[in-house]
Amino acid sequence: MTSFTLTMKRIIFGIFIIAVMTLTAVFAPLVAPYDPLEMDLSPEGRLKPPSPEHFFGTDNLGRDVFSRMLYGARISLSVGFIAVIISVCIGILLGGLSGYYGGRVDALIMRFVEVMYCFPTFFLIMMVITFLGPSIVNVMVVIGLTSWPGLCRLVRAEFLSLRERDFVSSAKVQGIPDRRIIFRHILPNAMAPVYVSATLSVGAAILVESALSFLGLGVQIPRPSWGNILTAGKNYLDYAWWLTFFPGIAILLTVLSFNLVGEGLRELLDPRLRKRK
Amino acid sequence: MDTTLRIDSLTVDIGPGRVIDGISFEVAEGRILGLVGESGSGKTMTALAVLGLLPEGAVIRSGQVLLKGNDIVPMSPEERRRLRGKKAAMSFQEPFTAFNPVMRIGEQVTEAMRAHGMSRAGAEKRLAELSRMVKLSPGICRHYPHELSGGERQRMMIAMALSCGPDLLILDEPTTALDVSVQKHILDLVSELQRRKKFSVLFITHDFSVVNKIADDVAVMKEGRIVEKGSKDKVLKAPGHEYTRKLIGCIPRLGDTRKRLPV
Ligand SMILES: Nc1ncnc2c1ncn2[C@@H]1O[C@H](COP(=O)(O)OP(=O)(O)OP(=O)(O)O)[C@@H](O)[C@H]1O
Numbered sequence: 377m378t379s380f381t382l383t384m385k386r387i388i389f390g391i392f393i394i395a396v397m398t399l400t401a402v403f404a405p406l407v408a409p410y411d412p413l414e415m416d417l418s419p420e421g422r423l424k425p426p427s428p429e430h431f432f433g434t435d436n437l438g439r440d441v442f443s444r445m446l447y448g449a450r451i452s453l454s455v456g457f458i459a460v461i462i463s464v465c466i467g468i469l470l471g472g473l474s475g476y477y478g479g480r481v482d483a484l485i486m487r488f489v490e491v492m493y494c495f496p497t498f499f500l501i502m503m504v505i506t507f508l509g510p511s512i513v514n515v516m517v518v519i520g521l522t523s524w525p526g527l528c529r530l531v532r533a534e535f536l537s538l539r540e541r542d543f544v545s546s547a548k549v550q551g552i553p554d555r556r557i558i559f560r561h562i563l564p565n566a567m568a569p570v571y572v573s574a575t576l577s578v579g580a581a582i583l584v585e586s587a588l589s590f591l592g593l594g595v596q597i598p599r600p601s602w603g604n605i606l607t608a609g610k611n612y613l614d615y616a617w618w619l620t621f622f623p624g625i626a627i628l629l630t631v632l633s634f635n636l637v638g639e640g641l642r643e644l645l646d647p648r649l650r651k652r653k
Numbered sequence: 654m655d656t657t658l659r660i661d662s663l664t665v666d667i668g669p670g671r672v673i674d675g676i677s678f679e680v681a682e683g684r685i686l687g688l689v690g691e692s693g694s695g696k697t698m699t700a701l702a703v704l705g706l707l708p709e710g711a712v713i714r715s716g717q718v719l720l721k722g723n724d725i726v727p728m729s730p731e732e733r734r735r736l737r738g739k740k741a742a743m744s745f746q747e748p749f750t751a752f753n754p755v756m757r758i759g760e761q762v763t764e765a766m767r768a769h770g771m772s773r774a775g776a777e778k779r780l781a782e783l784s785r786m787v788k789l790s791p792g793i794c795r796h797y798p799h800e801l802s803g804g805e806r807q808r809m810m811i812a813m814a815l816s817c818g819p820d821l822l823i824l825d826e827p828t829t830a831l832d833v834s835v836q837k838h839i840l841d842l843v844s845e846l847q848r849r850k851k852f853s854v855l856f857i858t859h860d861f862s863v864v865n866k867i868a869d870d871v872a873v874m875k876e877g878r879i880v881e882k883g884s885k886d887k888v889l890k891a892p893g894h895e896y897t898r899k900l901i902g903c904i905p906r907l908g909d910t911r912k913r914l915p916v
């Protein structure tokens with residue numbers, strides 16, 4: 377019982393943070409007190425510490441860090457969500473085919489998954505981005521295209537056990553076509569672990585995007601993202617802590633929230649974990 | 654007399670094991686054949702072979718399965734799919750697990766009709782007819798499987814099997830998972846529907862008292878072989894095989910007081 381309430385508290389905390397982040401991101405133009413690109417290069421305007429006018433201070437070019445953070449949230453969250461949507465689609469499709477048909481289809485897809493696992497993903501992403509050129513769209517697509525193998529295995533395992541169930545045989549007996557059996561009968565019953573994995577992946581994708589932007593391979597300046605605000609701040613670490621502190625905290629909180637929700641969902645949805653208390 | 658289903662020296666292997674060993678029998682048009690045998694004798698495998706749905710690893714070594722004169726053994730998977738539901742349909746042993754838990758019952762029944770080319774409106778209309786036909790209120794179609802009782806689920810499964818008007822209905826132990834009073838209702842329902850709609854039935858069971866109530870003909874199966882077949886009266890009155898006598902011996906007879914234990 378206590379573990380159940382604890383799980384619920386974690387999920388609610390996570391959802392609350394994610395909701396706040398998402399709302400401020402969506403309504404950034406309304407909430408932001410300044411234009412995120414507007415510079416003030418006067419000596420008094422630059423590197424101002426947090427104050428009532430500038431909640432999170434200003435950066436080396438006199439831009440309002442709070443406003444930049446709000447616009448950066450748009451990028452980080454949309455990269456996280458879109459990359460995961462891409463990865464979930466690929467994972468479900470390949471994992472589903474693999475688990476449902478088995479045999480040679482399965483062998484082929486699983487070898488492909490193993491090859492994907494062999495590459496250190498982050499370096500693969502870096503390599504591809506260097507070839508294609510850094511942009512938000514490329515970052516989303518590349519994260520999506522490289523992060524599906526884990527999910528693919530998960531979906532495959534679910535399909536392997538579900539396809540043996542009576543209701544699947546029953547649908548086959550009725551002459552229901554395979555496509556419909558896969559998407560209407562098996563998939564809805566296999567979604568629980570997909571939700572868990574997808575939630576955790578959003579956090580991971582946000583982290584990857586921040587890291588790429590930090591390395592200059594993601595969102596390009598002057599457009600703000602949490603990662604590149606952090607980069608700009610690292611040169612002023614000694615006397616302008618707010619430039620690195622706020623984006624760092626934002627990344628930490630967001631990733632933490634997605635992990636709390638993901639783990640919480642896992643505990644709620646997995647009957648084996650639930651019984652163990 | 655025409656035959657709806659005719660199985661001709663069918664042999665099926667799964668791996669090294671022979672699960673069906675050269676069986677031959679037929680289901681005549683408009684008649685009910687009771688396929689009887691103990692657990693593991695290969696009854697379900699026979700039914701799946703008729704539908705072209707043998708489990709992975711099963712190989713048909715020889716023989717023919719003729720549905721209305723067409724052999725399904727050499728057919729492509731897609732050809733077989735089109736026959737299923739339309740020419741031959743089946744209801745499963747376990748009414749509890751045979752429905753998708755996250756889909757409404759009604760939707761699962763209409764889906765079969767849609768898969769065989771019926772319009773949405775036509776399928777909805779037929780769904781109401783079907784549920785009345787199996788003596789349930791059409792409102793039940795909006796429920797999820799776990800909200801129905803075992804008997805109701807079995808009725809809906811029969812409705813689903815009959816949705817596309819099959820020539821052959823295969824019932825795999827439709828009463829085994831149900832209690833005795835519900836069993837009787839299901840048997841009455843099957844014989845009534847069969848009399849009205851004139852389809853043929855392959856009725857699988859291990860219980861001779863059920864065969865006695867419902868079947869016209871009987872085939873007895875043991876370890877993948879048919880050991881005895883014929884009309885019900887002939888097989889029940891003068892069983893020719895030791896195994897058949899043993900199975901018949903399991904029926905409790907009314908008025909049979911000899912074996913009663915002293916109170
Ligand atoms: N997937 C499978 N792989 C290998 N052998 C199987 C498989 N399914 C069934 N068998 C074997 O095939 C034989 C026949 O099984 P079948 O399910 O047809 O029996 P049944 O007569 O329907 O029994 P019951 O009354 O218990 O339903 C059994 O010996 C069983 O062990």
Ligand SMILES: [Mg+2]
Binds near residue numbers: 696697698746825
């Ligand atoms: Mg069986």
